[in-house]
Amino acid sequence: MARRITFMKAINEGLDMAMEKDERVILLGEDIAGGAGVEHLEKENEDAWGGVFGVTKGLMPKYGRERVIDTPISEMGYMGASVGAAATGLRPVPELMFNDFIGFCLDTILAQGSKMRYMFGGKAKIPMTIRTCHGAGASAAAQHSGSYYGILASIPGIKVVVPSNPYDAKGLLIAAIEDDNVVVFSEDKTLYGIKDEVPEDYYKVEIGKAKIKREGTDLTIVTIGKMLYVALEVADRLSKDGIEVEVIDLITVAPWDQETVITSVKKTGRLIVIDEANPHNNTATDIASVVGDQAFDYLDGPIKKVCAPNTPVPFATNLEQLYLPNADRVLETAAELIDDLKK
Amino acid sequence: MDKLTKERAEWIYKKMNDIRNFEDEVHQIFSTGSIPGFVHLYAGEEAIATGVCAHLTDNDYITSTHRGHGHCIAKGCDLDKMMAEIYGKETGLCKGKGGSMHIADIDKGMLGANGMVGGGFPIAIGAALRNKYLKTDDVAVCFFGDGAANEGTFHESINMASIWKLPVVFVNENNSFGEATPQKYASGSEHIADRASAYGIPGETVDGKDLTAVYEAAGKAIDRARKGEGPSIIECITYRNYGHFEGDEQKYKAKEGGEKKLADRDCLKEFRKYAISKKILSAKKADSIEADSVEDIEHAIKFAEESPIPKPESLYEDVFVD
Structure with a gap:
């Protein structure tokens, strides 16, 4: 090990x-x-x-x-x-x-x-x-x-x-x-x-290649950076209800791995992108736009973004926590997409 | 510093003529509409690029400005490919994708004209840092206008060059105007070279219309840089024959007085006269250089006009190293 x-x-x-x-x-x-x-x-x-x-x-x-x-x-x-x-x-x-x-x-x-x-x-x-x-x-x-x-x-x-x-x-x-x-x-x-x-050797991780961190069939969640951990928590919680989430760590935001994301969305039919950046013209917006264009026929619902609000980052601890995307917010968003699954 | 020998004087006079003819021709052609975009001409400032680059080899680096054709020619860039670049042709130095404002040839140590005023300062100190790190005796020269002296990059870069004693020379071409605003209005110090003392480095103001003055000051500063003694600022007082860009009405230029006198001086004629008097250039040789230069520029124009435009697929090429 x-x-x-x-x-x-x-x-x-x-x-x-x-x-x-x-x-x-x-x-x-x-x-x-x-x-x-x-x-x-x-x-x-x-x-x-x-x-x-x-x-x-x-x-x-x-x-x-x-x-x-x-x-x-x-x-x-x-x-x-x-x-x-x-x-x-x-x-x-x-x-x-x-x-x-x-x-x-x-x-x-x-x-x-x-x-x-x-x-x-x-x-x-x-x-x-x-x-x-x-x-x-x-x-x-x-x-x-x-x-x-x-x-x-x-x-x-x-x-x-x-x-x-x-x-x-x-x-x-x-x-x-x-x-x-x-x-x-x-x-x-x-x-x-x-x-x-972390291995002690000299090794490379490929730039431009996303990683599937958890396989699933019902919903794709694409994450950037530490938002991965939010998605994994969401996946755990939804799994208890029998909903299987595919979690993709984007790793590279330019050029982002369209193939991995689109292949996953074609399988699950649902997409949430979690991006800590402010919501307008961010990476999540770009992903939503490309997926909407390339995989529209496979979608069972709207593409959802969970991002920081369109505000600067506040200082007070409670406000800063509100600012950050978290599992509860993602679960609320997921609920809108998977109502039909629950039924 | 290498003396102004016969061979060197002939090289300088040829380059001065090439720059003048190149720019005068571009001025004419631009008015016909054959050259697209923005063009900023160097005519009138030839003594500076040539007087400085006479001390450089292909291993030395320069950064240039939006008014970069003169630096390119003095650094040894190919005239045909330069003209083709300005025409936006496939055979251009940058395959037609840079144009006048981004003309460059790294193989010749020419790190690019620059559309960003003051953009060259940090790039030049980076090249100088490389020279120092690799323990070469190569230098970097940063050409910059009086307008660029008021950009923040001037301060950050010259300060860093000073504390690290980088082999770089900052050559200011003070042509009296940053675009349409007089240098006297825009600068708190009378001379840009005066600012050198604030960074603890030498600064000298010279007559930028006088080739020998530029040649000597540059030689001293470049020698100093090569020896590892650090950077210098040389301010060359000059004047551009044309406007800031082609199409500029130049309403801001004075019609009389000291400024007009500076404007009326011709650094080519002055150098020809000087070099002949010092017997480092014969009148016959000067005449033949002038004729050769006209021919070379005609050749460049023909080459550019006959060259193909870039292929559509080249739009997508060279964004990344694959």
Whole structure:
């Protein structure tokens, strides 16, 4: 049996192994080591933080400050520098501390990194993995809790992955770093502590391929990131009533796995998408649109979305819990779809 | 720094002529409607691109601006393919999918014209970071306009280049206007180079119409960068012969005074006269370079006009590396 490690440790290990394998892999970000230039830390070759959550802890002492680069608080500067370094042959992995800071550096992704290959007639390669974190549930309030992977997923030329568990996190991160394109790797900050079995080897999880986490015949629930756990709880509860839910962990939101989702919907005839992002123009909306177009004749009811409301993330704990999609909300939605099954 | 030898003077004079002829022709052709989109012409600023790129090899990188044809030519990009790109043809440098504002050739170290004002700063320091990380002595040059100096990328990138002593030179082409707004109105400091002291790096303002002034300042700054001594800012005072874009009425340009005097200067004529007087260029050679250049640009136009438009399926190609 493989050892059990946390989501955070799995990401750290993925970075470590990718750096060990390829010297062109460098990390950049704010306090990803911490304490740059501090005499007593330099003397002991120690990092102060290893990132604000400690995800990159220990990598600077192992690989040095040339490869684990603490940047000034200058998101557009170091994100753009990562594009430049990637275009000229390195494989940078910049960390955007919270995805909510995307506004500071969006140009470098939206107008530069994602378009260079196309604009330059196929001559450029931008092998760059942007690590960032999203998600409500940590009482971090409106500017540190949003989920913006869907916004990034709407930009042509970038891939966006959202792992839900330690095994996928490590394998997806390695796949992202080996990928010759811009990949956004969005971590849910509330998952950092969860543990699961993770092999010690260097392995990849395929980008663009969803995983069926539970098979079922009556209802398909597609999830992104930690919404998987909501769906699994719903599936357990509905199973007691004899209703079998197929749960699909989307894993990649751009390009999302249409084949797996559509095949499942054709089997079950019912679809709920759970997406923590705000409800308009998000990934769930896109999935609903594509499934409506491709599998309309197989549907036994309307496609349902369970998302965050169209509000910023509130601070108060009770409101934040109301904001997040939960099993009760999904069950209410499921009830609308499966009334006929119960009868 | 390499001296301005005969060979180098001839190279520079050819490139200056290529840029001028290329831009004058594009100006004419654009008015006929054969070139689509937005075009920003570099004519009038030739001394800067050539005076800087004379010190660079294919291994050095540059980032450019929306006014990028001059940088492209000075960095050695193919004239035929450049013209075809501006025409939106399949044979273009970017297969017709970039156009004037995104013209690029990574094989030549040309990391792209850029439709985003100030977009080149962080890309240039990224290329410089790569050069330093791989322990090469290659440099990166970031060309930027006076308008770009007021973008946030200027601050973040130059500060980072300074703290990491990156091998990069920031070459400002202060052509007096950011679009239709005078630099004097838009900038709190009289000279953009004055800002260098805030980042603890050298900054120098030079006459951007004078090839030798640009050549010397760039040579010094590029040498410094190659030796690992860090970045510099060079501000080149210049003026564009045409408007911000083709079709600009240029109502903001002065009809007399110092600005008009700057506008009336011709950096090609000035360099020809200087180089002949210093015996690094003969009048005969200068004449033949001028004739060759006209011919080369005519060839480029013919190539572009005769080239096919991109195939429909190419719309979907090169979004990702497969």
